[in-house]
Amino acid sequence: QQQVKQSPQSLIVQKGGISIINCAYENTAFDYFPWYQQFPGKGPALLIAIRPDVSEKKEGRFTISFNKSAKQFSLHIMDSQPGDSATYFCAASRGGATNKLIFGTGTLLAVQP
Amino acid sequence: DADVTQTPRNRITKTGKRIMLECSQTKGHDRMYWYRQDPGLGLRLIYYSFDVKDINKGEISDGYSVSRQAQAKFSLSLESAIPNQTALYFCATSDYRDRSEQFFGPGTRLTVL
Numbered sequence: 001q002q003q004v005k006q007s008p009q010s011l012i013v014q015k016g017g018i019s020i021i022n023c024a025y026e027n028t029a030f031d032y033f034p035w036y037q038q039f040p041g042k043g044p045a046l047l048i049a050i051r052p053d054v055s056e057k058k059e060g061r062f063t064i065s066f067n068k069s070a071k072q073f074s075l076h077i078m079d080s081q082p083g084d085s086a087t088y089f090c091a092a093s094r095g096g097a098t099n100k101l102i103f104g105t106g107t108l109l110a111v112q113p
Numbered sequence: 114d115a116d117v118t119q120t121p122r123n124r125i126t127k128t129g130k131r132i133m134l135e136c137s138q139t140k141g142h143d144r145m146y147w148y149r150q151d152p153g154l155g156l157r158l159i160y161y162s163f164d165v166k167d168i169n170k171g172e173i174s175d176g177y178s179v180s181r182q183a184q185a186k187f188s189l190s191l192e193s194a195i196p197n198q199t200a201l202y203f204c205a206t207s208d209y210r211d212r213s214e215q216f217f218g219p220g221t222r223l224t225v226l
Binding site for chain 2: 006009019032035041042043044045046091097100101103104106
């Protein structure tokens, strides 16, 4: 059962445009929502994360928007650059002693020059 | 030097063979994880360990086993490899003091013929 649903599967954006990737979750116990970025031949790396006590978090050109009532969160990449071309994974985890991340299926982003 | 290393980086093996993937970390983290990545399925947790004496199954542990030889070393074994275990395998670590971020190794691409 897919607990974190991610869309789209792939995305092509022109340089300077806005890239938007969406995720939806089912488990209301989730309290941490990170986004990981993966370049070809590399492992995923944490990009930005949010907790449900805020509706938005911004770090440079990357913004997470969080809608607790809809159980949805999204990644916005402003002024997208070719160097942003990568696979992006959303994830979620719940409170407690464990740190098990439930990942979405990934979005392959291509930013065309 | 990389904080999380995986060996081998690539491996081709035959059905029925036993194979071990190794992970080492210099981050001093107590928590270690094994994931597999498949196209369209994202990252799925195989096993995780919170210390040398603690091993836990993830969502897809069947056909796999693990060993935590030391705080810095966590190996994944395929007892009798089968073709549908062909995938990209990642090791990750995290610190109990910050249960949020996981740090991934560069991955091992495994092909089972």
